[in-house]
Amino acid sequence: MKLSKNEKIILWGLVKYPMLNDRQLADRIKVRMSTLNAIKNKMKRMGLICDRIIPNLGIMDYEMLAVSWTPLNRTPSSEEDRGGLERLFHQHTDTYTSMVFGDTLFFLSLYKNYTEYKMAHSEIIKELKDMDLFLEDRCHSSLYPFGISSLTKNFDYTAVLEKAFDIEPERASPADKKRIDLERAKEKINHLSKKEKLILKGILEAPDLPDNKIANRLDTTRQAVARHKKELLNLGVIKKTRVIDYGGLGFNILCLLEAKYERLGERDRFNPNVESLHLPSFFAVYGESKTVSLSLFQDFNQFTTSRERYKLALKDFCRIKGEPSINLFSPADTITIKHQEYLPLIEKFLEGY
Incomplete structure (x- = not known):
């Protein structure tokens, strides 16, 4: 799809500033309100x-994020294979995202402890074997305890669009950097x-619906939905x-991409400064090691350049162990089984509670 200059700016603005209303966003990215509304509505129809509403993962009692991927015996292109994967991950409610890239299954899950993870992961592998999809001994699974890890991007496409549309990244102003009081958010939830x-x-079940339609589904008032949503957003219990x-x-x-490393001292120990890594990623998590x-790239040259700059930037805070593991796929071959549920x-x- 070929986008016009205005369409690129508006798509980037919608992703970069999801909390702004239409008037605020039009002023921020300097486009007419009528143009913004027309293009936004067109993009949503297409x-x-x-929109997505994401709970603050840091205030619930989930202790770890599991990032897993495994090559499959075949691309699940048949209705039988896709239906089997949908049923599998519908049963495993701890997994909030599962996608297939070509012939590789990728999934993200939250667990309260290691035992819970081990049991659920073993069940998923067993069911993949029963479906004759699992490739023996090729599954990767990495655990990221929240106390010593940093989930810097959870399907945030801002950097991807900036790279693709040649938009200069904006430095966040103090007004943009809203500090969340985790204790107040925990108290509220x-x-x-x-x-x-x-x-x-x-709200989580139907984030794209307007408040009045959510209210109708819940047999309550639009004002009640709007009031509680605003409070939950302001407290940082949820974010848009x-x-x-x-x-x-x-x-x-x-x-x-997966890279293993040894950190250089205590600087940025659990939250490395990754803004300068020049990798157009939409998901990224950093653990202790x-x-x-x-990430998404328009061509192989862009990928090669970004990869080298990324490796150089990583060396500022860690010693890379071996070569990063890199798997490349065609974005057109993505099959979404479950997305941020x-x-x-x-x-x-x-x-x-």
């Missing part, structure tokens, strides 16, 4: 962009009323984000 729990679930359908935007390479990321995780968490 499925190019959609641990003491939600019955009505607030209902509204939170309704926007994801794109990258399949038709001219990207030719999707890169799954390894990192995994997903947090409602089951929230429901499981709220059961204890």
Whole structure:
């Protein structure tokens, strides 16, 4: 899909500033309000962009993120294979995202402890074997405990669009850097009323719906939905984000990268300064000794240049152990099984309160 200059700017602005209303965004990116509304509505109708509401993973009692990928015996192109994968991950509610890149299954899961992870992961592998999809001894799975890891990007496409559209990255102003009081956010989510729990679930189930339609589904008022949503957003219990359908935007390479390293001292120990790494990633997590990321590139030259700059930047805070593991795929071959489905995780968490 070929985008005009205005369409590129507006798509980037919608992804970069999901919390701004239309008037604020039009002023921020310097386009007419009517142009913004027309292009935004067109992109939503085409499925190019959609809203997501993400819970603050740091305030729930999930202790670790598991990043897993495994080559499959075949590309799951048949209805039987896709249906089997959908049923598999529908049952495994701890997994909030699962996608197939060509013949490689990639999935992200949250667990409360290692035992829970081990049991669920073993069940997934067993079921993949039963479906005759699993390639023996080729599964990768890395655990990132939240206390000593940094999930710097969780399907944030800002850097991808800046690289693709040649947009100079903006430095965040103090007004943009809203500091979340984690203790207040934890206090709020641990003491939600019955009505607030209902509204939170309704927002997560249908983030693209306007408040009045969510209210109708929940048999409550639009004002109640709007009030509770605003409070949850302001406290940092949830945040709004926007994801794109990258399949038709001219990207030719999707890169799954894992790098192992030894950190150089205590500087940026659990939260490295990754803004300067020049890698157009939309997912990235950094742990004590390894990192995994997903990135998009328009061509192989862009990928090669970014990879070398990335390796140089990593050396500022760590000693890379061996060559990074790199897997390249065609973005057009992406099959989405499950994408940022947090409602089951929230429901499981709220059961204890």
